[in-house]
Amino acid sequence: MPSVRSKRRGGSLRHRQPGTRRAVWLIALNLALLPQDALAATGLDGAAMRWPYALPFAGLLLSIALGPLLLPKFWHHHYGKIAAAWSALALAPIAWQAGVVAMLAALVHAMLAEYFSFIVLLFALYVVAGGILVSGDLKGTPWTNTCIIALGTLMASIVGTTGAAMILIRPLIRANLARRHNAHVVIFFIILVANVGGALSPLGDPPLFVGFLHGVDFFWTTRHIWLQTAIVAGLLLAIFVVVDVWRFHKEPPFSGAGPAQPVRIRGLVNLLLIAAIVASLLVSAMWRPGIAFDVFGTKLELESIVRNLVLLVIAALSVWLTPDEHRQANGFTWEPIREVAKLFAGIFVAIIPVIAMLDAGQHGAFAWLLSAVTAPDGTPREVAYFWFTGLMSAFLDNAPTYLLFFELAGGDPHLLMGELAGTLASISMGAVYMGALTYIGNAPNFMVTSIANESGIAMPSFFGYLLRAGAVLIPLFLLLTLLPVAPILHWH
Template sequence: MVSRLLAAAIFSLLTSSGALAASDAALDGARLNWAWALPFAGILVTIATGPLLFPRLWHHHYDKLSLAWAVATLTPIAALYGAPAAGAALVHAALGEYLSFIVLIFALYVVAGGILISGNLRGTPLVNTALLAFGTAIASVVGTTGAAMILIRPLLRANAHRPSNAHVVVFFIFLVCNIGGALSPLGDPPLFIGFLKGVSFFWTTQHLWAQTLLVSAALLVVFVVIDIGQARREPATGKAPPLALQVHGLINLLLIALIIAAILGSAFWRPGVTFDVYGTPLELQNLLRDAALVVIALLSLWLTPDEHRDANGFSFEPIREVAILFAAIFICIIPVMAMLQAGAAGPFAPLLSAVTMHNGEPHNVMYFWLTGMLSGFLDNAPTYLVFFGLAGGDAAELMTTMAPTLAAISMGAVYMGALTYIGNAPNFMVYAIAGERGVNMPGFFGYMAWSFVILIPIFIVLSLFGI
């Protein structure tokens, strides 16, 4: 009933504007208007306000609310373009974009969840800073999802005794879930998309290491100041015992290596075999990669002792929530991405024209900010792809004569994925895990207050000196 009412209201807005003709065969972003973005805005507002304003309803029915917004997106498409066009759009979103995304996230979540770090870590400012720095360093090797899943539970256990610990998780999302993944295609999905488009594997390492070091160091300094201030206001605790750590489930380190190998293999091996599913091309190497990732996840579940996952507090609920919410986001974003891809002919023309200076040269600072701000709210992987294409889409040219532009796009997509809980998949996953563990995490807008106050000034400095 809710989804029918939503679809009817949005349908009336669309038809009253005369935006489309029912005979059109495909979603033409140049002919869409802003009303088509309402379901996407709706799912974002629902995610933002649900846990804060109606938590019981949200936790029991977030799947139904997500479905309602997805239906509200697809129903007008079916009504105005026809059911085949809506079906083709759904298949493309599900198989062409969402499937590989969620399979990789799922595999890293399961495998990393089998690695248990035990010992007597106590969340002092020194220990917390060391964990954040280590997570930032490994995020480009095992991916932001892998690094987050390995370290978030030890970090939560180390800080469980502290009355105020949400700020530790917030900085964990900034650094480990986002900025640390800027140095390789394995680190963050946008860079992996660039790799598949022809960007060299080590290009981001060579061109973004200085900026990533600058941003990471600045954030760690800010964190130390905040954490020391919080610790001084907390009740005094006894002297910490000598540090003793153990790592269990080491077989999962090998499985992470297999995940990396599967991803690299799908990029280098191109057999030229493609299957067409309702207008969406699916390449053989990508299908085999996704199948291999599922097998690796199952191997992890089989080879890891249950007590290791139990000690980690491992459950499938966080990945289930991420899978459902991002499924709705990938559907609701269909018309938004169509409007973005229409370029100067679409409703986003004023925004997109801002990335070109009067002399025709790319405006790299604007590439950084527009890619970044949209990445924070539209998910950074498809946003990177849009601006990569807007900059010409030629990887060879972007890596050489337009290297500053590609660097600006890459930094914007990766760094500013930290601006909201939905900018990058690990953000919401860490938020869900922390909430399960009793951490009083800020809501959607509360987190944005943290991110804007802390990150935006650093990004302004980066714009002045690093782009």
């Protein structure tokens, strides 16, 4: 493996820390050796499963919610082992009921078809965005905070919610560290930048990219839900301004004298690398060489393998080309992406029986769900799709939840973009918007929270965040359901 070259800055030679260099290459190597993006069926009989199969998944979610609150030190040191234990408990009944071979096939499918492409993209965006340093004299005033959050909301559909969040969260945190009341700033940042802002393109949020890969036109969501997204984002920004102004007036005056330092953006090469990430996603969606490899029943498409290798190369280039001092000034560490990787690996495994039961439709333990989203005459209920997709996205990963309801609605992209446009719009909005309701609704939520906690901002607990986000978002979603400007949402 080639060593990372030293860089000369102002006559002094700065060497990269060996631990950081080893960590980068080990993570990249481990991910590169795992093929990606399978589309094979697991073969599990979801109709033969009953609700107790979902208990390990519920246990994992409760551990994520209560562990940091009740046993913070133990959780911090052992969260990976806890996630692995719940995953093993989820797999054991499958092996007992369907056999070890079927269990292994389901595990391979979950890891290769769903998890690794997900984590490789997050890893690349996290590394590249972490090399962009926004410096200067930023004060956490309501005007500054609103501008940063509004900018991130606009960026999210272009560079992705993860990219926008990782670029702007650290400047926002630095600007607000001196304030006594600052957690609300990060909460609104998560809601808008890490979720709602990504609703207008497949590049914005993973659920929409899943839809794009399954035949939805690239600009379909831009054309069909721009008004709803503008309403939700605009109202959220207005609420944030009111809350932040109220909190700001309770703060002591900013101290410190001296001339203000101008705002500067350094590490601009990483902007080119983000553009390369976007380009790689687009090319992989359009390039269909028709070559695939079978791994234990899971089909690995060549374009997906190439895409993920390219993403890993881009991440390595970011580490190579970005001066160490930029990441150090950003307070960049590997812990947030490590935490996301371990916990979401557990989620993707523990959710296997839940997805199998949902896929069983009216023959499975969740048959009531199919009845709830379908009228007696067989037509879909758009409002039900919006709320069920959204609420399940808040507690499951929103990408597989989107795909689940996409398939539940028939899975025909041409029909869903035409006659059933309201259903597709409802699924899209529910998956993206309501991912903001919990820390686990969307992966950037977890990363932003971890960075904020590491930086000294006391973020609320899992349930504390849920209550705060729900108090702001649920009334807006009810309003969205009833607004005459959103005619796609109707009860049948």
